[in-house]
Amino acid sequence: MNPPSPPPKPKARYIMVGGFLGAGKTTAIARLARHLTGQGWRVGLITNDQGSELVDTALLRARGFATEEISGGCFCCRFNSLVDAARNLTAAARPDVFIAEPVGSCTDLVATVSYPLRRMYGEDYALAPLSVLVDPVRARRVFGLEDGGKFSDKVLYIYRKQLEEADLIVINKCDLVEADRRAALRERLRAEFPQAGIVEISARTGDGLESWFDHVATGKQSSRAAMEVDYELYADGEALLGWLNATIRIDGARPFDANQLLEGFARAVQSILRGQAAEVAHLKMTFGPEPGLGDLAVVNLVRNDFVPELSQSLEEPVQAGQLIVNLRAEAPPEDLRAALQAALCDLAGDTPGLTAHLEHLEHFRPGKPRPTHRFAAET
Ligand SMILES: Nc1nc2c(ncn2[C@@H]2O[C@H](COP(=O)(O)OP(=O)(O)OP(=O)(O)O)[C@@H](O)[C@H]2O)c(=O)[nH]1
Ligand SMILES: [Mg+2]
Numbered sequence: 001m002n003p004p005s006p007p008p009k010p011k012a013r014y015i016m017v018g019g020f021l022g023a024g025k026t027t028a029i030a031r032l033a034r035h036l037t038g039q040g041w042r043v044g045l046i047t048n049d050q051g052s053e054l055v056d057t058a059l060l061r062a063r064g065f066a067t068e069e070i071s072g073g074c075f076c077c078r079f080n081s082l083v084d085a086a087r088n089l090t091a092a093a094r095p096d097v098f099i100a101e102p103v104g105s106c107t108d109l110v111a112t113v114s115y116p117l118r119r120m121y122g123e124d125y126a127l128a129p130l131s132v133l134v135d136p137v138r139a140r141r142v143f144g145l146e147d148g149g150k151f152s153d154k155v156l157y158i159y160r161k162q163l164e165e166a167d168l169i170v171i172n173k174c175d176l177v178e179a180d181r182r183a184a185l186r187e188r189l190r191a192e193f194p195q196a197g198i199v200e201i202s203a204r205t206g207d208g209l210e211s212w213f214d215h216v217a218t219g220k221q222s223s224r225a226a227m228e229v230d231y232e233l234y235a236d237g238e239a240l241l242g243w244l245n246a247t248i249r250i251d252g253a254r255p256f257d258a259n260q261l262l263e264g265f266a267r268a269v270q271s272i273l274r275g276q277a278a279e280v281a282h283l284k285m286t287f288g289p290e291p292g293l294g295d296l297a298v299v300n301l302v303r304n305d306f307v308p309e310l311s312q313s314l315e316e317p318v319q320a321g322q323l324i325v326n327l328r329a330e331a332p333p334e335d336l337r338a339a340l341q342a343a344l345c346d347l348a349g350d351t352p353g354l355t356a357h358l359e360h361l362e363h364f365r366p367g368k369p370r371p372t373h374r375f376a377a378e379t
Contacts, residue, residue, distance in 0.1 A: 009123070011123070011126040012090075012095055012097060012125055012126070013096065013097040013126050013127075013128055014098050014125040014127050014128065015032070015097060015100070015216045016114070016130055017100070017131045017216075018107075018133070018162055019132045019172075020105075020135070020138065020162060020281070021104030021105060021282040022104065022138070022282035022302035023134055023135045023172055024135065024203045025104065026047075026056045026101060027203040027311075028133060028170070028172060029045065029099050030060060030065075032099060032209075032212075032213060032216065033060075033063075034063075035213050036097055036213075041095075041096045042093055042094055042095045042097070043065060043095055043098075043099065044065075044066050044086070044089035044095030044097070044099075045066065045068070045098070045099050045100075045101075046067070046069075046086065046101070047067060047068075047069045047101050048070045048071075048074060048078075048102050048106075049071050049103055050071075050364070050366045050367075051072070051243055051326075052071035052245065052360075053071075053245045053324055054069055054324075054326060055284045055285065055286050055298070055325075055326045056101065056284075056326075058286050058288065058296065058324060059286065059296065059298060059312075061294075062288075062295070066092055066095065068085035068089050069085075070082060073367075074102060074103045074106040074366075074369060075100065075103075075106070075109070075113050076371040077370055078372070079113065079116055079371070079372035079373055083121065086125075097217075104281070104282070104328070105237075105238050105241055105281075106162075107161040107162045107234065108161065108227070108369075108371070108374070109130060109165065110221075110227070111227075111371075111375055114127055115375035118221075118378055119378070119379065127220070127221040128216045128220075128221060129168050129215060129219040129221050130165065130167045130168070131167070131168045131170050131212070131215075132165075132166035132168070132170065133170045133172045134169060134171055134189075136172070136176060136182060137303070138302070139185055139189070140181065140184075140185055142156055142160075143185070143188050143189075143192070145184055145185060146181075148303070149279045149303055149304050150279065151240075152237075152240055152330060154237035155240050155241065156237075157237050158234060158238065160192075161227065161229060161234070163189070163193045164195075165226070166196040167196060167197065167219075167221060167222050168196060168212075168215055168219075169189055169193060169197070169198045170199050170200075170212055171189070171198065171200045171201070172203055173202060173203070173204070174201060174202045174207055175202040175205050175207070186200070195224065199211050223378045226375070226376045226377065231368070234369060235367075235369060238365070238369065239367075239368075240330055240365075241281065241328055242329055242331045242335065242336045242363065242364075243327075243328055243336075243362075243365065243366060244325065244326070244328075244362070244363040245324075245326050245327075245361075245363075246325040246340055246362075247322060247323070247360040248322070248324075248325065248344065248358050248359065249320075249323075249359050250320060250321055250323055250355070250356055250357075251319070251354070252319050252353060252354050253352065253353025255318060255319050258287040258317075258318045258321060259297050259313045261287065261347065262297050262308075262310065262323075263308055264350065265299075266283055266285060266299045266301050266308030268343035269283060269301075269327065270283070270308060272339040272342055273331065273339055274304050276331065276335060278331030278335060279303070279304055279329060280301055280302070280328075281303075281328040281329055282300065282302055282327075282328050283300065283301040283325075283328075283329070284298070284300045284301075284325075284326050285299050285300075285323060285325045285326070286298050287314070287318075287321055287323050288322045288324075289314060289318035290320050292318075292321065297310065297312060297313050297314045298310070299311070323356075325340065327339075333363035334363070337363045
């Protein structure tokens with residue numbers, strides 16, 4: 001008699017949380033990961049960027065989550081690295097659920113990531129509905145519901161395409177916008193993207209999160225035909241965005257307040273870019289003290305006419321540490337580098353005895369997306 005066949009291997013859940021730069025993906029993912037961990041799930045996180053030295057990876061690891069980073073290109077162009085990252089996490093932490101954050105300037109995820117995963121690794125992964133987060137202030141501007149800084153049309157092509165493939169549009173940062181302005185945005189999104197469900201959350205205050213958690217933890221990704229994408233337009237849109245990642249070693253002659261340093265530095269970069277009418281998509285920075293226990297100060301700026309926000313702070317003054325800067329804006333990368341260097345000079349000038357040593361710098365425009373696979377349908 002043949003021995004009974006082993007029970008089928010349980011599939012790991014694969015949750016992708018997309019949305020434009022600065023929409024709040026990493027903040028929401030950290031919340032989701034904490035929630036699922038609390039429910040007894042083993043969670044593995046995957047971050048992604050066109051460059052390396054990522055603020056998001058530093059942030060999520062500092063919170064104790066098993067995190068793999070795919071740098072140097074988006075998930076769709078580095079599909080095999082995505083699969084390898086999931087395997088590495090499986091070897092290290094055997095996750096029941098993967099949560100992946102694609103680059104905020106990336107679209108066409110269903111055809112280039114979800115469907116390839118389903119077709120080629122369908123036995124390993126169960127795909128959750130694709131969530132696409134929006135920042136309501138940014139979205140109201142994109143859809144003409146209020147005035148304010150905007151990106152060029154080709155960048156907005158990507159913004160809209162992201163929403164067109166969403167199973168679930170997640171209006172985040174509800175704490176920032178009053179109910180009637182949110183309702184107008186919701187109506188507009190419902191009319192423009194009827195395929196998607198809509199939920200409203202605040203990843204900061206926790207409002208609405210339970211409903212979103214429930215959707216991604218138990219829902220199934222839809223099986224409709226993938227949308228059409230004009231890759232020339234998509235590439236042109238991405239190429240309008242400048243990208244800068246830098247790592248800077250800071251040493252003080254005496255202890256200094258790293259929270260103030262981060263805020264001051266962000267304001268200096270902001271003011272230079274504002275003078276050039278360069279629309280900031282996201283400036284994010286961390287300061288990690290050395291020696292340190294993994295604590296970080298974090299500052300973010302998500303549009304030119306906002307204030308840099310300290311989303312995490314250090315309690316004690318520090319004497320040395322590492323500053324990681326990730327800046328994405330609609331501007332030539334060379335202008336971003338010049339802004340960074342001018343702000344660094346100000347920083348050293350403002351604090352006697354402070355030295356700033358640039359350890360890593362890359363600035364570029366994202367290259368044309370060339371997906372490893374593209375499947376227009378699930379099967
Ligand atoms: N007021 C408010 N701010 C939020 C909320 N969620 C996130 N933020 C802030 O928005 C900024 C960007 O958040 P991130 O989570 O880094 O955004 P992201 O989408 O991961 O950004 P990229 O990775 O650069 O595309 C940070 O300052 C967050 O603290 C929210 O619900 N309310
Ligand atoms: Mg992020």
